[in-house]
Amino acid sequence: MLAMQPLDIPIEEKIIYLARLNAAQVSEEERSTLSFNGRKYHRYMDCFYTYNELSEMDKDEVELLSSLRIEKDSEVIDYDYTKAVISYLLSISVEASNESTIIDFGCGNGILAEVLKEGKFNVKSLIGLDLASFALKTAEKAYNKNLPDSVTKTRFFYKNNKLEELDNTVDTIISSFVMHFPVFESQLREFFRVLKPNGKFVYNDYIHHKQPAHYKKILQMLKVIGFTCKETTFSLKSSYSNKVGSHRIVECLKPE
Numbered sequence: 001m002l003a004m005q006p007l008d009i010p011i012e013e014k015i016i017y018l019a020r021l022n023a024a025q026v027s028e029e030e031r032s033t034l035s036f037n038g039r040k041y042h043r044y045m046d047c048f049y050t051y052n053e054l055s056e057m058d059k060d061e062v063e064l065l066s067s068l069r070i071e072k073d074s075e076v077i078d079y080d081y082t083k084a085v086i087s088y089l090l091s092i093s094v095e096a097s098n099e100s101t102i103i104d105f106g107c108g109n110g111i112l113a114e115v116l117k118e119g120k121f122n123v124k125s126l127i128g129l130d131l132a133s134f135a136l137k138t139a140e141k142a143y144n145k146n147l148p149d150s151v152t153k154t155r156f157f158y159k160n161n162k163l164e165e166l167d168n169t170v171d172t173i174i175s176s177f178v179m180h181f182p183v184f185e186s187q188l189r190e191f192f193r194v195l196k197p198n199g200k201f202v203y204n205d206y207i208h209h210k211q212p213a214h215y216k217k218i219l220q221m222l223k224v225i226g227f228t229c230k231e232t233t234f235s236l237k238s239s240y241s242n243k244v245g246s247h248r249i250v251e252c253l254k255p256e
């Protein structure tokens with residue numbers, strides 16, 4: 001276990017960022033947990049350590065983590081790996097032949113647009129949703145740059161927000177690397193409402209084994225709302241960390 005001194009804390013006490021350079025000086029096992037002020041921190045994306053489990057974070061913590069992640073960019077984000085997961089989610093949910101309206105839930109830096117740009121899909125409209133304002137600004141730029149011929153927008157979306165004008169208009173909702181954070185039933189109900197019949201909400205959860213109760217709770221909520229859910233596994237090796245990630249993939253269909 002790593003033991004941090006107060007002076008080592010570069011950001012603030014809830015989320016600690018440990019540069020890859022420092023991290024490289026200690027063994028994998030040693031840096032899998034970290035202690036600070038007598039409290040054990042949880043490791044996230046190799047370089048972050050969080051005071052709370054991801055599924056227990058409040059909005060400010062999620063927003064801070066989201067912004068730091070985007071700021072640190074390729075220092076912490078494995079682009080090839082993320083894009084491969086997103087491609088997989090698209091391949092099981094978007095009809096290549098149709099003009100699609102897609103929601104990107106927890107859009108982060110807007111990386112989904114980079115995958116869509118590769119041109120296998122005909123995107124009529126893309127709506128990025130996030131609770132973090134820095135993510136929304138960054139995603140908007142990525143959408144404009146990568147999908148100039150589609151109608152794109154980003155908007156703030158959290159616990160009590162509605163997606164009024166989208167009723168029954170959305171073909172697919174994709175959510176990559178998001179559902180391990182707190183997600184509210186009200187948000188999932190909005191997804192059910194705005195999807196067209198036969199539309200799909202698909203997501204990955206790569207830390208389901210660390211937060212099994214959270215994973216099950218979300219799945220149960222989706223079923224109660226009316227989705228038909230199918231769970232599969234998708235494994236992928238990261239050339240960045242050399243580790244194989246085993247993702248739970250959840251496909252939720254809004255029945256006709």
Ligand SMILES: C[S@@+](CC[C@H](N)C(=O)[O-])C[C@H]1O[C@@H](n2cnc3c(N)ncnc32)[C@H](O)[C@@H]1O
Pocket residue numbers: 062063066069082105106107108109110111129130131132135157158159175176177178181182183184187
């Ligand atoms: C790890 S990032 C993933 C970004 C992007 N989807 C990707 O694959 O790179 C998670 C994003 O989801 C957002 N997020 C997490 N929980 C959310 C919630 N309940 N409502 C809205 N946004 C949320 C965070 O602010 C963050 O920008």
